[in-house]
Amino acid sequence: MAERETSRDIDRAASEWTARLDRGPLTPEEDAAFQAWLGGDPRSRGALLRAQALSIMSESARALGPRFDPSAFEEPKRPAAARLSRRQALTWTGGTVAVLASLVALGVGMPASGAVISTGRGEIRLVPLKDGSTVLLNTESSVRVRFDEGERLVTLLRGEAYFSVARDERRPFIVEVDGRRLHTTQAGFRVRKLDADPVDILVQRGQVDLAALALTANTRLTLVDSTERPQPITPEAVTRELAWRDGKLAFEGETLKQAADSFARYSDTRILIGDPGLAREPVTGLFAANDPVGFSRAIARVFDARLEQRGDDVVLTRRAAPHPF
Known part of the structure; x- marks a missing residue:
């Protein structure tokens, strides 16, 4: 054997x-x-x-x-650098002066209170806040920022955002989404609000409170109804969920149809799947979010599919089986 x-x-x-x-x-x-x-x-x-x-x-x-x-x-280990990278700015939790100086050096401006900040399709934008916190907006996302002496309030109007919150014991940091408020003093977490799906919250570090619920590191909460409870999630799954911060999409067993829907958020090029069986095939890998054509070529090779480009559409279909003689 x-x-x-x-x-x-x-x-x-x-x-x-x-x-x-x-x-x-x-x-x-x-x-x-x-x-x-x-x-x-x-x-x-x-x-x-x-x-x-x-x-x-x-x-x-x-x-x-x-x-x-x-x-x-895997997440690369970055050597220390004199200038703050975008990734370091996201995970920073102290030293406000150093962070603000670095963001200014990167040419990133701070929004005025009440400002609405948005991204277009395929755009990812880092938004520094006056308290040293940052918000990273994913594709087609929008937030409103309102800071005053009593609270730090950011409303997620649509899309997806990762919040890296600097500690301020005097003022809670509040993220409002669909009329519900998430509170924290210091945390790193993602909130997603897409049209067709319930609000999804993922906490990477720290603690985030929603009413009587406490969401700790590596937990996820989907706001479906009043019975929702936080669910544990592995650090590896958290890393995959947040791959978009580096302009990537990570899949670990999702169907090809789900992967195609994910790519549609970042590009006008649509992946169309002409066979239901092919659409259900599992996909594994880490891909550039802005390259649906390259992804489709890889899929066509792995699953012996036919690829055809029709304008802005990439069509994947099963190859016809040869006729027996």
Whole structure:
């Protein structure tokens, strides 16, 4: 009986196939070997998607080779730098003067009280606040900021925002969404309000209070009805949920249809899926949010689908099975 391949072996093979596919069309013999590998282990498709996702983002699959390591998908450890990066500004919790100076150096202005700040499709915008907190707005999002001596109030009007709250014991930080108020003194959390979905709250660090509910780090709350309760979520799942802060989309078993809907938030290019079975296929990988075409090419290769571009639409369909003779 053949020994079961390890995940490392499958990842190595996925990187080698990705590099080979990047060089040009496969020969009939190579294609037969590729299809046999792809169908031989249920982990192969996910490994290939991860490898192709990385190649899309690096724009060169040849850079993968046999040294490809899935740990490249993990949050990188950044060395200390003299100038604050956008990511550091998001996770900062102290030293107001240093943060404000860095944001000014980045050319980011602060909104006046009562101002409405918005983003267009595909745009991500960092908004520094006067207390040293920051709001990162995702695509097609809008907030209103109102600060006074008694409270720091930000209303999420639509879309998705990540709040990194600086401590101020005198004034609570309040996020208002759909008439409900989230309170915190210091936390990092995401609030999402999309037209078709209930409000979704994800706490990465600190504590956020909603009425009598306390949401601690690595918890999620969906505001469906009065019986909702916070649910624990793994740190890895939190990282995937917040990948948009780096301009990426992370999938771990979502259907192709769900992935296509996620890409539609960031681009006018729509991914249309012409086969219900294909739409239900699971997707795994980390992809650039602004590259639906590159994502679709990876999907077409992994699931042996046909890709056709029609104006702003990318259409994915199953290849017709050959007729028996």
